[in-house]
Structure formats: structure tokens, C-alpha cells
Amino acid sequence: MIRASQLWYGARTMKRTLSVAAFASVFALGSLAHATPCDNPLISACINSDTYWPNPGPTRFATVAGTETVARGNVGFGLVASYQSRPIVLTLPSPGAGGSKANVVDNQVTGNFLFAYGVTNRLELDIAVPVTFIQSGTGTSPITGGGDLSDTAVRDVRFGATYALVPRARVAPSSAAQTAWALTARFQMSAPTSDQANFAGEKTAVFIPSLAADYRYERWFFGAELGARIRPVTEFAGARVGTELALGLGAGYDILDRERLSVMAEARGYVNFAEQHDTAPSASGISSSPNGKTIVPAEWFVGLRTAPMLGDIALFGGGGGPIPTGDSVITVPRFRFILGAIFTPRKP
Numbered sequence: 420m421i422r423a424s425q426l427w428y429g430a431r432t433m434k435r436t437l438s439v440a441a442f443a444s445v446f447a448l449g450s451l452a453h454a455t456p457c458d459n460p461l462i463s464a465c466i467n468s469d470t471y472w473p474n475p476g477p478t479r480f481a482t483v484a485g486t487e488t489v490a491r492g493n494v495g496f497g498l499v500a501s502y503q504s505r506p507i508v509l510t511l512p513s514p515g516a517g518g519s520k521a522n523v524v525d526n527q528v529t530g531n532f533l534f535a536y537g538v539t540n541r542l543e544l545d546i547a548v549p550v551t552f553i554q555s556g557t558g559t560s561p562i563t564g565g566g567d568l569s570d571t572a573v574r575d576v577r578f579g580a581t582y583a584l585v586p587r588a589r590v591a592p593s594s595a596a597q598t599a600w601a602l603t604a605r606f607q608m609s610a611p612t613s614d615q616a617n618f619a620g621e622k623t624a625v626f627i628p629s630l631a632a633d634y635r636y637e638r639w640f641f642g643a644e645l646g647a648r649i650r651p652v653t654e655f656a657g658a659r660v661g662t663e664l665a666l667g668l669g670a671g672y673d674i675l676d677r678e679r680l681s682v683m684a685e686a687r688g689y690v691n692f693a694e695q696h697d698t699a700p701s702a703s704g705i706s707s708s709p710n711g712k713t714i715v716p717a718e719w720f721v722g723l724r725t726a727p728m729l730g731d732i733a734l735f736g737g738g739g740g741p742i743p744t745g746d747s748v749i750t751v752p753r754f755r756f757i758l759g760a761i762f763t764p765r766k767p
Contacts, residue, residue, distance in 0.1 A: 457615055457622040457653075460654060461654055461656070461698065461705055461707050462559055462562050462563060462654075462655060462656060462705070463622070463653050463654060463655055464558065464559055464615060464616050464617065464618050464655070465611075465615050465620070465621055465622035465653050466507075466618055466621075466653050466655055466658075466660050466749070466750070467574070467575065467613075467618070467619065467620050467621055467750070468506045468507050468524045468527065468618040468619070468750060469501070469503065469506065469527065469529055469549070469551075469574070469750075470506075470689060470716055470718075470750050470751075471501050471503075471529075471755070471757070472531075472547070472549075472577060472609075472627075473499040473531050473533065473547070473759070474533075474545065474547070474581075474605065474607075475495065475496075475497070475533035475534055475535035475543075475545040475546065475547055476488055476489055476495060476533075476535040476543055476545060476581060476763055477489070477495070477733075477761075477763040477765055478733075478761075479633065479640055479642060479669075479671060479681070479683070479724070480642050480669040480671065480683055480685055481499075481683065481685065481720055481722050481724075481735050481736075481737060481757050481759065482667060482669070482685045482687050482718075482720050482757075483631070483642040483643070483644050483667040483668065483669040483685055483687065484603070484605065484629060484631040484642075484644045484646075484667070485603070485631065485633070485642075486583065486585075486587060486601035486602065486603040486631050486632065486633045486642075487583070487586075487587055487601070487603075487763075487765055488535075488537060488540070488541060488542070488543040488581055488582075488583050488586075488603070488765075489535045489536065489537035489543050489763050489764060489765065490537050490540055490764050490765050490766050491537045491538070491539050491540045492537060493536075493537045493764040494534065494535070494536050494537075495533075495534070495535040495536075495537075495761065495762055495763035495764060496532075496533060496534050496535070496761070496762055497532075497533045497759060497760055497761030497762060497763070498530055498531070498532055498533070498759065498760055498761075499530070499531045499533060499757065499758075499759035499760075499761070500528065500529065500530045500531070500552075500757070500758050500759070501528070501529055501531075501755055501756065501757045501758075502526070502527070502528045502755065502756045503526075503527050503529075503752035503754070503755040503756075504525070504526055504527075504752050504753050504754050504755075505522050505524065505525055505526075505752055505753050506524050506527070506749075506750050506751060506752040507522075507523040507524040507556070507618060507655070507749055507750065508520055508521070508522055508523060508747065509521040509523050509557075509561060509562075509655075509656055510747075511561055521557050521561040522555075522556050522557060523556050523557055523558060523559070523561075523618065523655075524554065524556040524558075524568065524618050525554075525555045525556040525557075526553075526554060526555050526556075527551060527553075527554040527555075527556075528551065528552045528553045528554070529549055529550065529551045529552065529574065530549065530550055530551075530552055531547050531548070531549045532547070532548040532549075532550070533545075533546075533547050533761065534546045534547075534548075535581075535763065537764075540583075540586070541582055541583040541586050542580065542581070542582050542583075543580065543581040543582075544578075544579075544580055544581075545577075545578060545579055545580065545581055545605075545607065546576070546577070546578040547576070547577040547578070548576055549574040549575070549576075549577075550571070550572070550573060550574060551571055551572040551573075551574060551617075551619060552571060553570060553571065554568055554569075554570065554571070554572060554617070555567070555568065555570075556568045558616070558617070558618070559616075559655075562656060562705075568617050568618070569614060569616070569617050572613065572614045572617040572619040573612060573613055573614050573619065574612075574613045574614075574619045574620050575609040575610060575611060575612055575613045575619070575620035575621060575625070576609065576610050576612045577607055577608070577609045577610075577627070578607060578608065578610075579605060579606050579607025579608060579627070580605070580606055580607075581603060581604070581605045582603065582604050582605075583601065583602075583603050584602045584603060584604055585598075585600065585601050585602040585603075586598075586601060587601040598635075599634060599635060599636065600632065600633065600634040600635070601632065601633055602630065602631070602632045603630070603631045603632075604628075604629070604630055605627070605628065605629045605630075605631070605646070606626075606627070606628050607626075607627040607628075607629075608624050608625060608626050608627060609621065609624060609625040609627065610624055611623055611624060621650055621653070622651070622653060623650060623651055624650075625648055625649065625650040626647075626648075626649040626650075627646060627647070627648055627649075628646060628647055628649075629644055629645065629646025629647070629665065630644070630645050630646065631643070631644045632644075638672055638673040638674075638676070639670070639671070639672055639673075640670075640671045640672075640673070640681075641669065641670050641671075642667070642668070642669040642670075642671075642685075643667065643668055643669075644665065644666070644667035644668075644687075645664075645665070645666060645667075646664075646665040647662065647663065647664055647665060648662065648663045648665060648689070649662050650662060652693045654696065654707065655749070656698050656705075657695060657696040657697055657698040657707060657710075658695065658696075658714075658749040659691075659693040659694065659695055659696060660691060660693060660749065660750065661691060661692055661693030662691075662692050662693070663689040663690060663691050663692065664689070664690040664692070665687070665688075665689050666687065666688050666689075666690070667685065667686070667687040667688075668685065668686050668687075669683060669684065669685040669686075670683070670684055670685075671683035671684070671724075677727075678724075678725070678726040678727075678733075679725055679726070679727050680723065680724075680725050681723065681724045681725070681726075682721075682722075682723055682724075683720075683721070683722055683723075683724060683735075683737075684719075684720070684721050685719065685720040685721075685722075685739075686717065686718070686719045686720070686742060687717065687718055687720075688715050688716065688717030688718075688742065688744070689715065689716045689717070690713075690715050691713060691714045691715065691716065692713070693713070694709050694710075694711065694712070694713060695709075695710055695712040695713065695714060696708055696709055696710060697709075697710045712745075712746075714744070714745070714746075714748045714749065715744040715745070715748070716744075716748050716749070716750045716751045717741065717742035717744050717748075717751065718739055718740065718741055718742060718751065718752075718755060719739045719740065719741075719742050720737055720738070720739035720755070720757065721737050721738070721739060722735055722736055722737020722738070722757065723735065723736060723737060731762065731763060731764050731765060731766070732760075732761070732762050733759075733760070733761050733763070734759070734760050735757070735758075735759050736756075736757060736758040736759065737756070737757060738754060738755060738756040738757070739754070739755055740752070740753065740754045740755065741753065
């Protein structure tokens with residue numbers, strides 16, 4: 420855990436170096452802008468554009484949390500990267516019907532450096548350090564007149580603990596002693612270490628409790644996750660993100676035995692409790708009023724996974740897109756691709 424702690428400290432140091440301390444800009448109607456990206460209650464860049472937060476530790480799915488933990492005294496690590504396209508798009512008034520579109524976050528490639536330590540065979544400590552390697556987009560400039568997004572960004576560090584409530588037997592995947600189902604609890608949080616001008620994180624800490632369960636029958640495996648992301652409401656031009664109920668479902672099949680090749684299909688969604696707003700020009704620059712709507716950002720994913728060394732080393736990849744849940748929803752990309760490699764020793 421020393422190396423993981425050093426990475427966490429490094430991320431905080433990079434945040435202090437790269438984040439914008441203050442800037443002045445002008446609203447489209449001429450009002451003065453806020454002092455920092457989080458200060459303006461209506462045009463805040465402190466919304467995490469990437470809802471994909473992979474967990475450290477063993478997993479059979481790419482987006483649904485796993486139920487197993489790293490063995491006692493062992494360290495697991497991995498890198499999970501994702502590319503998403505246009506997760507935040509802003510509709511601007513224009514003479515034509517429907518208005519014009521501004522790609523606030525256009526293209527984004529993010530890597531999650533994952534670390535896990537087995538305190539016992541049931542208790543695991545976790546840390547995830549996400550960094551955006553490359554991105555493009557207008558940022559808040561269509562409204563504030565400021566600059567575009569930075570080419571790279573430090574994101575919010577996540578850390579916490581995982582405990583196997585109903586542990587899975589630590590045997591070979593093909594063994595007759597393999598446990599049919601398992602249940603695991605997690606409590607994590609994210610720290611506001613991000614570049615706040617780049618839609619890279621939150622303005623405060625986010626608390627992330629969850630339960631993950633899975634069931635295995637012969638070559639079939641199924642997973643489910645129920646959790647929450649607890650945080651205050653942040654608004655960007657009427658789109659409001661607050662506390663969310665997180666739901667995930669997955670199903671897969673081992674094409675080859677012993678986890679050597681598997682196919683998986685997954686879906687995940689976030690029931691956002693914050694009421695959405697409509698915005699309009701006003702004498703003070705911009706006004707925001709409730710419209711009675713709520714949003715549910717949701718995505719599907721299909722992919723392949725291989726774990727030739729009894730599951731300790733796993734490679735997975737695939738892609739997906741949005742699940743229609745109504746009008747255009749903030750933080751839902753038009754498509755996403757995921758590629759990951761993890762080492763998570765599970766032997767006793």
C-alpha cells in the first residue's frame with residue numbers, strides 16, 4: 420500500500436499544480452463570471468463527465484463490480500482504460516430549429532490505475548487513481564467565453580474497503596467445490612483532487628456504498644450491483660447531477676473452461692434524484708427554474724474476457740453505448756470502448 424499511497428499523494432500534488440486558481444470571463448449576456456469553476460451555481464464545471472468508475476480487485480465483468488477479494492497479504496493492481504465520445508453536449512439557441520450543439524466534452528481517453536491489498540481473505544483495501552490521457556471539447560466557453568478543455572486532466576481519486584459477506588471458495592474455476600453464489604459489500608469515497616475546470620470530478624467528496632452479488636452455474640455467470648453515489652447537487656446550464664442510485668446487471672458465458680475465454684453482456688444505470696432545470700437569459704445573465712424532470716444516465720456493454728492463470732491475471736475489452744431513457748442525458752456518451760488488464764491473486 421506504500422506505492423498506492425504515494426500515487427494518491429502525487430495525484431493531490433498534481434491537482435494543486437494543474438487546477439485553475441481563478442479566472443474572469445463574461446456570460447453571453449455580459450454578466451461577470453465566477454472566481455473558480457465551482458463557484459457559479461448555474462454554470463459549474465465540477466461535474467464528473469465519466470461515470471465509469473471500475474473497482475480494484477477481482478471481477479468477472481467490466482462494469483459490474485465483482486464479489487471476490489485479493490488473498491491475504493497480497494497486492495493486486497491493474498489498468499483499465501476507456502474511450503468515450505461526447506458525454507456532455509450543450510444545446511445553444513440559434514435561428515434554426517432545434518438550436519446548435521456544442522460538444523462540451525467531445526473525445527476523452529481515461530486510464531484508471533487500480534490497487535488492492537488483502538488484509539484478510541475477506542477484507543480488501545482499495546485505491547483507484549484515474550487520469551485522463553487525452554481529451555477535447557469546448558468546456559464552458561460557449562457560455563462563459565473562456566478557453567476549451569485542457570488536453571489532459573487529473574481526476575478524483577477513489578479509495579475504500581471491500582468485505583466478502585458471503586465469500587466464494589478459493590478453488591480452481593472448474594472445481595466441483597466452486598461456490599454457486601457470493602455477496603460482497605463495499606464502502607468507498609472519492610476525494611476532490613481533480614482539475615475542476617475540466618469536468619474531471621466533483622466539488623466535494625462523494626460517498627459510494629454498494630453491494631455486489633453474483634451466481635455461477637456450470638459455464639454461466641451472472642452479476643448484480645446496487646449502490647449509491649452520495650453528493651450535493653451541481654448544475655451546468657440546467658443539467659443537474661446529485662445523489663444517484665446505482666444499478667448494474669451482467670450475464671456471461673465461458674466459451675472455454677477455466678475462464679480462458681468468456682463473453683459478457685452488461686447494463687448499468689444511475690437514477691439521479693436531482694430535479695432538472697430549464698435555463699433562460701435574464702437581467703442578471705442567466706436564470707434557472709425547475710421543470711419537473713429527472714434523468715437516468717444508462718449504458719450497455721458487450722465484451723470478451725480471458726483469464727488463463729486461474730483468474731489471477733485477466734484481460735478484457737469491448738464496447739457499448741447509451742440505453743435510451745428519455746431526452747438527451749448528461750454524462751451519457753454516444754459510445755464507449757473499454758480495455759483492461761488486472762492482476763489480482765486470489766489463492767489463500
